[in-house]
Amino acid sequence: MITIKDLRKTYDGFEALKGVSFSIREGEFYGLLGPNGAGKTTTISIMSSILKPDSGEVLLNGKNIYTHSDESKRIMGVVPQEIALYNELTAYENLTFWGGLYAVTPSELKARIDEVLKLFGLYERRNDKVTAYSGGMKRRINIAAALLHRPRILFMDEPTVGIDPQSRNLIFEVIEKLHNEGMTIVYTTHYMEEAERFCDRIGIIDNGQIIAEGTLDELKKNSHARETVVVNFNNLNDALLQKIHSFGSDFKQVDNMIYYYTNNLQTELSKIISQCNDAGGEIHNIEIRKVNLETVFLDLTGKQLRD
Numbered sequence: 001m002i003t004i005k006d007l008r009k010t011y012d013g014f015e016a017l018k019g020v021s022f023s024i025r026e027g028e029f030y031g032l033l034g035p036n037g038a039g040k041t042t043t044i045s046i047m048s049s050i051l052k053p054d055s056g057e058v059l060l061n062g063k064n065i066y067t068h069s070d071e072s073k074r075i076m077g078v079v080p081q082e083i084a085l086y087n088e089l090t091a092y093e094n095l096t097f098w099g100g101l102y103a104v105t106p107s108e109l110k111a112r113i114d115e116v117l118k119l120f121g122l123y124e125r126r127n128d129k130v131t132a133y134s135g136g137m138k139r140r141i142n143i144a145a146a147l148l149h150r151p152r153i154l155f156m157d158e159p160t161v162g163i164d165p166q167s168r169n170l171i172f173e174v175i176e177k178l179h180n181e182g183m184t185i186v187y188t189t190h191y192m193e194e195a196e197r198f199c200d201r202i203g204i205i206d207n208g209q210i211i212a213e214g215t216l217d218e219l220k221k222n223s224h225a226r227e228t229v230v231v232n233f234n235n236l237n238d239a240l241l242q243k244i245h246s247f248g249s250d251f252k253q254v255d256n257m258i259y260y261y262t263n264n265l266q267t268e269l270s271k272i273i274s275q276c277n278d279a280g281g282e283i284h285n286i287e288i289r290k291v292n293l294e295t296v297f298l299d300l301t302g303k304q305l306r307d
């Protein structure tokens with residue numbers, strides 16, 4: 001449905017995108033995951049025709065979004081990272097303004113505004129000025145505005161940053177509902193929990209490049225990240241360490257702990273525990289760390305996602 005080909009963008013000599021390519025299928029929930037400054041906003045802004053690339057193109061159903069701009073805009077809804085609302089207007093008035101921009105017909109607009117206000121739990125507050133709204137409520141109105149013209153694709157740039165848990169949960173519920181109804185969603189985030197929970201496929205972006213892409217399972221399978229058994233000993237000393245070494249496991253020592261790396265936790269766990277016992281180790285605590293997006297990301301980039 002959307003094909004992104006070799007996007008490049010430079011800001012004042014700084015190469016923010018270094019040839020980004022990927023594609024998104026109809027009905028897919030696609031997550032662009034990366035740390036701050038990776039190039040997520042630049043990519044999603046170009047995809048939603050807010051920003052022009054230096055080179056490369058974005059095709060929507062095979063048609064370039066710039067040369068078919070009107071048609072593309074009808075299909076796309078955009079939720080930018082910066083909240084774009086008039087504080088001195090009520091929620092209802094703000095939505096009327098946005099509905100006009102999105103060319104929703106006046107006869108349809110009122111009913112549609114009521115519908116999106118109810119969807120986001122703000123119908124009762126519709127006549128309050130936006131200045132009285134919390135950050136989370138403003139964010140909800142911003143998403144509601146992007147939905148007024150019933151887009152088939154929704155672009156969302158970090159929609160849950162800095163908002164209260166109640167608003168965040170409501171946004172999650174709404175986007176899950178929209179996705180279940182068949183909407184294609186493109187979502188940027190640096191929260192791995194969100195990417196793991198919602199995304200059918202994830203593109204990991206770092207330093208202006210897609211460094212890995214796939215379903216969560218594919219990303220885990222293709223990474224070198226491994227499950228880790230962290231054994232904390234009461235009596236870790238050189239003698240014990242040497243014995244553990246002699247068993248030939250892949251491990252690393254950190255303070256009183258041994259980090260065992262394994263590709264098959266199920267079969268390896270009991271072996272690790274009996275080796276620790278055989279070596280005379282007194283186990284204080286055992287922790288199992290599964291492979292998740294955070295460890296995949298760490299493996300790919302050598303840094304934490306939250307850097």
Ligand code: ATP
Nearest residue numbers: 011012014016034035036037038039040041042043
């Ligand atoms: P964040 O999560 O912080 O929004 P991001 O992954 O969305 O990060 P971008 O906003 O796309 O990243 O920025 C990519 C890089 O380009 C960053 O290093 C950023 O500082 C730089 N950049 C973005 N916009 C501009 C601009 N208008 N002028 C100069 N540099 C910019």
